[in-house]
Amino acid sequence: xxxxxxxxxxxxxxxxEVSCFEGIVRRWQTPLVNLAYRFCRDRxxxxxxxxxxxxxxxxxxxxxxxxxxxxxxxxxxxxxxYRSAHRAAPSWLVSLDSxxxxxxxxxxxxxxxxxxxxxxxxxxxxxxxxxxxxxxxTLYYFHEMDVSSASRSLGIAEGxxxxxLLRGRRLLRSKMARGTARLRVEEA
Amino acid sequence: MTDRExxxxxxxxxxxxPSSAFVQTVMKAVYRxxxxxxxxxFPWLCAIPGILACGFTLVSALAVFFHDSHATIAAAPxxxxxxxxxxxxxxxxxxxxxxxxxxxxxxxxVVTLACIxxxxxLLRGRS
Numbered sequence: 001x002x003x004x005x006x007x008x009x010x011x012x013x014x015x016x017e018v019s020c021f022e023g024i025v026r027r028w029q030t031p032l033v034n035l036a037y038r039f040c041r042d043r044x045x046x047x048x049x050x051x052x053x054x055x056x057x058x059x060x061x062x063x064x065x066x067x068x069x070x071x072x073x074x075x076x077x078x079x080x081x082y083r084s085a086h087r088a089a090p091s092w093l094v095s096l097d098s099x100x101x102x103x104x105x106x107x108x109x110x111x112x113x114x115x116x117x118x119x120x121x122x123x124x125x126x127x128x129x130x131x132x133x134x135x136x137x138t139l140y141y142f143h144e145m146d147v148s149s150a151s152r153s154l155g156i157a158e159g160x161x162x163x164x165l166l167r168g169r170r171l172l173r174s175k176m177a178r179g180t181a182r183l184r185v186e187e188a
Numbered sequence: 189m190t191d192r193e194x195x196x197x198x199x200x201x202x203x204x205x206p207s208s209a210f211v212q213t214v215m216k217a218v219y220r221x222x223x224x225x226x227x228x229x230f231p232w233l234c235a236i237p238g239i240l241a242c243g244f245t246l247v248s249a250l251a252v253f254f255h256d257s258h259a260t261i262a263a264a265p266x267x268x269x270x271x272x273x274x275x276x277x278x279x280x281x282x283x284x285x286x287x288x289x290x291x292x293x294x295x296x297x298v299v300t301l302a303c304i305x306x307x308x309x310l311l312r313g314r315s
Contacts, residue, residue: 018218019215021215021218022211022215025210025214025218029211030203030205033204033205037204038201046204047210050206051213054214058218058221058222059221122197123197123201126198141199169191169194172189
């Protein structure tokens with residue numbers, strides 16, 4: 001994706017050519033919908049959130065200081081929106097204990113990991129983590145494991161992000177270990 | 189489960205495609221947003237005289253109050269900050285209001301008039 005195109009479109013939009021915002025929407029719709037989906041795990045809701053984020057971006061375009069890349073600004077804005085929407089809609093919140101145990105069934109852990117359904121459960125378990133760990137893991141993997149991009153989107157220091165990633169993974173692992181222990185008890 | 193396995197699970201997450209009407213829906217919302225007149229900002233410039241007058245009044249009142257409290261404590265050496273000071277402060281404030289209420293009313297009126305006249309003058313200057 002070209003940052004020059006974004007810059008040119010943004011300038012035209014700011015000068016009054018609203019239709020030029022369509023270029024921005026076309027270029028960023030897929031990443032924004034995917035990021036929203038990782039926060040809510042609901043396709044319809046993800047589109048709604050991405051739409052709201054894009055309208056917010058249109059409204060906030062004059063506040064974009066061009067020293068930061070357009071993508072950085074857009075992701076930070078969208079992340080903020082998704083996080084506050086998540087906070088405002090407690091129906092999305094899933095208790096960590098209500099997430100299906102991650103290593104259940106009649107297969108061993110390696111098989112479970114290869115299973116796509118189980119992988120989806122692991123991803124869904126992230127949504128049930130406390131917000132700061134969930135956000136850290138979501139943004140880190142969304143930005144293809146780039147700590148610097150993820151920390152910029154979250155507006156936190158890289159060190160803080162790394163600490164949250166560590167703790168978040170530990171929480172996920174403990175959840176999985178509980179599942180494995182339960183499986184062993186059932187087999188015995 | 190290792191970090192590597194977690195990385196594998198999350199990095200391999202399939203990408204979802206937005207629906208075909210997504211761009212149109214967003215642009216419709218954007219056009220609607222563009223037609224909405226911008227919200228009227230708070231008239232800070234017009235409010236400045238009022239805010240300054242309030243600040244000045246508050247600072248003056250506090251200065252008078254503390255000056256008098258200090259004088260009371262100095263007049264009675266060894267007096268500690270206890271309930272009697274609070275009581276005397278309340279009495280002082282009551283007395284102050286009783287004695288100079290006319291003056292305060294006058295100050296209030298002048299400040300009010302200034303708060304109205306100054307913004308009007310600024311607005312006339314703009315048009």
